[in-house]
Amino acid sequence: MAQESTREKSTASEAESEAEDSDFKPLTARQAQEWRKRQVPLSVWRIVAIQAVMGVLVALLAWWLTGRPQVAWSAGYGALSVVLPAALFARGVSRSRSSAGAAMVGLFGWELVKIALTVAMLVAAPRLVPGLSWLALLAGMVVVMKTYWIALLARPGVRRTD
Incomplete structure (x- = not known):
């Protein structure tokens, strides 16, 4: 019974992690170039x-x-x-x-x-x-x-x- 509870918790945390990761969208080449233009090197x-x-x-x-x-x-x-x-x-x-x-x-x-x-x-x-x-x-x-x-x-x- 304790193992089932642990498995459920780990499955739930994996689902939350995947949901957060799905919000991540990589930049396109053009967006990356625009971002570099905005960042002035120090x-x-x-x-x-x-x-x-x-x-x-x-x-x-x-x-x-x-x-x-x-x-x-x-x-x-x-x-x-x-x-x-x-x-x-x-x-x-x-x-x-x-x-x-x-x-x-x-x-x-x-x-x-x-x-x-x-x-x-x-x-x-x-x-x-x-x-x-x-x-x-x-x-x-x-x-x-x-x-x-x-x-x-x-x-x-x-x-x-x-």
């Missing part, structure tokens, strides 16, 4: 440039709020520890690959390089930034990392399909 270099500008702004804001150049250098170094690895990642990923597998390996490989460089920069921070303020460094990192979301939300040319 340059990774533009995101890196926006991050760099935000890093400078955070450093200036830290200096203005505290009046201490050490805090500004700390915030700037925190921003740099995000921007520099992101630029290296963008350079590595933007190269064309021969296959999808090679592109995936490249993506993960460059992400690993990006993380390793960020960690190395953070380890070197006390030796490179005199009077280091870890709080300002962290603030610089967080603001610049959040710039990804701002760049994605504010990208121009994306139109809704109504």
Whole structure:
């Protein structure tokens, strides 16, 4: 009896899944081409440039709020520890690959390089930034990392399909 109940539930969930799948309609070649025209490609270099500008702004804001150049250098170094690895990642990923597998390996490989460089920069921070303020460094990192979301939300040319 318990098996019948389980079978009925799985049959019901399969029927619901098939009903959802039947709503899916693949795009025609013309519809796909129109969709591509509406989607403006977002340059990774533009995101890196926006991050760099935000890093400078955070450093200036830290200096203005505290009046201490050490805090500004700390915030700037925190921003740099995000921007520099992101630029290296963008350079590595933007190269064309021969296959999808090679592109995936490249993506993960460059992400690993990006993380390793960020960690190395953070380890070197006390030796490179005199009077280091870890709080300002962290603030610089967080603001610049959040710039990804701002760049994605504010990208121009994306139109809704109504």
